[in-house]
Amino acid sequence: MRHEDLLKIYSLLSIDGIGPGTIFLLSQHYNSPEDIFNATYPSLLKIKGISEILAKKIISSREINSEIRDNLDRELEQLQRLNGKLTTFWDEDYPSPLRNIFQPPVILYSIGNYTEEDHSSLAIVGTRNPSGYGTRIAEQFASEIAPQGVRIVSGLARGIDTIAHRSAINAGGRTIAVTGSGLDVCYPPENQKLYEQIAAEGVIFTEYRCGTKPDAINFPRRNRIISGLSMGVLLIETRVNGGAMHTAAFALDQGREIFAVPGNVTSGMSDGTNELIKRGEAQLVTKADEILTYLQLKTEASPRQTKTPPPEMSLFEQKIFDALGENPIHIDKIAADCGMNIQDCLINLLSLEFKGVVRQTPGKNFSLI
Numbered sequence: 001m002r003h004e005d006l007l008k009i010y011s012l013l014s015i016d017g018i019g020p021g022t023i024f025l026l027s028q029h030y031n032s033p034e035d036i037f038n039a040t041y042p043s044l045l046k047i048k049g050i051s052e053i054l055a056k057k058i059i060s061s062r063e064i065n066s067e068i069r070d071n072l073d074r075e076l077e078q079l080q081r082l083n084g085k086l087t088t089f090w091d092e093d094y095p096s097p098l099r100n101i102f103q104p105p106v107i108l109y110s111i112g113n114y115t116e117e118d119h120s121s122l123a124i125v126g127t128r129n130p131s132g133y134g135t136r137i138a139e140q141f142a143s144e145i146a147p148q149g150v151r152i153v154s155g156l157a158r159g160i161d162t163i164a165h166r167s168a169i170n171a172g173g174r175t176i177a178v179t180g181s182g183l184d185v186c187y188p189p190e191n192q193k194l195y196e197q198i199a200a201e202g203v204i205f206t207e208y209r210c211g212t213k214p215d216a217i218n219f220p221r222r223n224r225i226i227s228g229l230s231m232g233v234l235l236i237e238t239r240v241n242g243g244a245m246h247t248a249a250f251a252l253d254q255g256r257e258i259f260a261v262p263g264n265v266t267s268g269m270s271d272g273t274n275e276l277i278k279r280g281e282a283q284l285v286t287k288a289d290e291i292l293t294y295l296q297l298k299t300e301a302s303p304r305q306t307k308t309p310p311p312e313m314s315l316f317e318q319k320i321f322d323a324l325g326e327n328p329i330h331i332d333k334i335a336a337d338c339g340m341n342i343q344d345c346l347i348n349l350l351s352l353e354f355k356g357v358v359r360q361t362p363g364k365n366f367s368l369i
Contacts, residue, residue: 001033001088003072008037009088009106010072011061017054020106020207024089025049026058027106032090037062078210083199084111084183095205101228101254105207109183112203114176120297121151121176123230123251125223125244126160127237127269134237134269137261138163141234144288146173150297151202153178153230155222156195158188160236160244165194175202178225180218182206187214205229223247224254231295232257235282238272245272248282258282259291290361293327312355316340316348321368324358328365 012018012026012033023036029047030036036058044055079086087094087108095114098104124142126134138160142152146168154161156177168175177198181187183206186195198204205225208218223246227233233251235258238244251258260282263270276282285291313321319338323329335345349366352358359369 001091005033005090006086006088007064007069007072008033010068011064012036012058013106014068015054015057015061017057021103022049022054023106024103027089033088075210078184079109082111082183082210084109095229097230098225098228101224101250103224104228105225108205108207109209110203110205111183111199112201114203114205117149118151118174118176118203118229119231120149121153121230122291122295122297123153123226123233123247124160124164124236125154125226125233125238125247126235127239127242127244128157128159128161129269130159130163130237131264131267131269133263134160135163138236139167141236141261141288141291142167142173143171145292146171146175148292148297149173150292151176153226155179155219155226155243156187156191156198156204157219157243158191162191162194165198169194169197169201176229177202177204178222178229179204179206179214180208180222181214182208182210182212184210185213219243220246224250227251227254227256230256231297232259232291234259234261234285234291235273235276236261237263237269239268240271240275242272245276248272248276252281257295259285259294261285287359287361289359289367313352314348316344317352320345320348320352321357324366324368326367328361328367331364331366334366 012023026036030039041055041059044050044058089104089106097119122145124138142164146152152164152168152173152175154164156179165175165177175198186192227247227250233247233256235244235248248258258281260273260276262277262284263273277284320334323334323337331342331345335342338345349358357369358366360366
């Protein structure tokens with residue numbers, strides 16, 4: 001975006017009573033910052049939510065003072081030192097998944113390059129204090145999903161967020177972090193090395209200017225970007241009032257898929273995930289493949305002919321093996337295709353599971369491993 005257009009946005013944002021939400025409201029009526037800047041007083045008053053006082057303030061902001069110019073120049077210099085950049089809602093390289101969410105960020109600050117391939121992404125969020133179970137589940141899902149070319153999105157917070165980011169990197173995948181502070185402020189500080197890894201190999205996003213501290217009020221707002229960038233959100237251990245539940249609420253509003261791993265019913269740390277499942281707002285998942293299949297993100301597997309079946313398979317097991325593929329098939333169809341009754345079919349499927357050939361997914365569906 002042109003420097004002069006950035007000055008206009010900064011001038012508008014400097015007005016008391018105007019924030020990103022108001023700028024987004026104006027963007028629905030005007031095609032560019034210049035159009036907003038040059039809007040007439042009568043046309044501004046026609047917009048629901050723009051009062052006479054606010055319209056007068058917008059008109060008065062056309063006089064860009066030297067302080068706004070100096071602040072923008074300093075920020076651009078700081079971004080350059082950080083190897084970061086600034087992207088506005090009107091720029092072509094603005095992440096397209098964010099364009100249609102409620103109140104998308106007007107300005108995004110980032111380190112790293114966001115590409116079209118990053119659209120295939122899954123957010124993994126949860127408690128800052130996971131149990132051993134939650135830790136293992138987060139590691140398992142992130143490390144199995146990331147190598148499939150799916151980006152793991154999270155908030156760089158302690159606990160599940162950190163585990164998800166690290167597991168994705170360790171598995172050779174790519175990860176995206178959305179922070180609640182400026183690009184020059186790593187929070188929590190112990191994640192500095194992880195922050196640098198993500199900056200070098202993935203993307204870091206924030207809507208907050210350099211120097212912004214990680215105040216508590218920033219994080220709930222940050223969560224709408226986490227869900228907005230993702231095709232779906234996976235929750236692993238959260239209390240009913242946890243921050244991850246805010247992300248799930250945003251995902252629901254944005255039309256994103258919500259997945260949840262069930263947890264111990266005696267643990268308050270699992271109350272949130274279990275409640276989402278109970279309310280039917282989240283799909284219960286126990287394996288990474290279930291998410292990949294549901295979102296149609298599973299990569300093409302090698303032809304089944306290349307798989308080596310166990311040499312000790314019986315005739316009936318061989319029939320079932322030949323009928324199965326990478327995509328889950330319901331037991332009724334398997335039995336019909338193999339000319340077997342369901343009970344015999346289940347016995348042989350169980351035998352193949354023990355041999356490590358077949359996996360069962362919810363709803364009595366089966367597929368080859």
